[in-house]
Amino acid sequence: NPPRRRPAEPGEFTPDSWRAYLLELFAGEPAADLIRASSEVLGPWNTRDLRRVPVWHGERIVLTGDAAHAVAPSSGQGASMALEDAVVLGHSLRENRDVPAALAAYAAARRPRVEKVVVQGRRSSSSKVLGPVRAALRDATLPAIMRLLHRNGDPQAWIFEHRLPGA
Structure with missing residues (x-):
């Protein structure tokens, strides 16, 4: 489900037109071979952010995940x-x-x-x-930015090195 600038409209794609869209999008990439080899290609589907849920629990019930x-x-x-x-x-x-x-x-x-x-x-x-120009700029500068960020350790360590209480 690749990112798109606008959500897919119901009925906008048939399974064959979605496959064709993906093959064009991933032309020359290994993903195109996977798409061709797949008996069924699902999508598109739109993803949306869930707004902040203000209350996660009641007296005897709780939301998780x-x-x-x-x-x-x-x-x-x-x-x-x-x-x-x-x-x-x-x-x-x-x-x-x-x-x-x-x-x-x-x-x-x-x-x-x-x-x-x-x-x-x-x-x-x-x-x-991103548009093609911004994507090209990102791809050209990202290696240097990552080297700078990693000089002081992994900037995403807070995600992966998190420890839970009682675990």
Whole structure:
């Protein structure tokens, strides 16, 4: 499901026209071979950001994963965030015998990290829908920028080196 400047309209593509669109888009790339070899090509589908969910829990019910905080597919963190939620929820329930207090502790523990990842994912998604000139500039400058950023360590270490309480 490649990024597009505008959402796909219902009925805009047939399976054959979507395949043709993808083959043109990925001409000369290994992805084109995969598309040709696929018996069925699904899509397009539109992705949208879920606005901030202000309340994640009630007295005896709680939201986790995408229900509480859907992250952009480009963040690559959806499943990870759901697993982290499960661990933190379990820890909160173990530490708090009062269920409403445990659910509140879970939400308070998770919200800062989740919201930071959601913002990062949104930023990452928006950079994937660039025009040809901006994409060429990004591709030309990115190696030098990454070398500069990595001089002081991995700028995304906060995502990958996160440790959960009680884990």
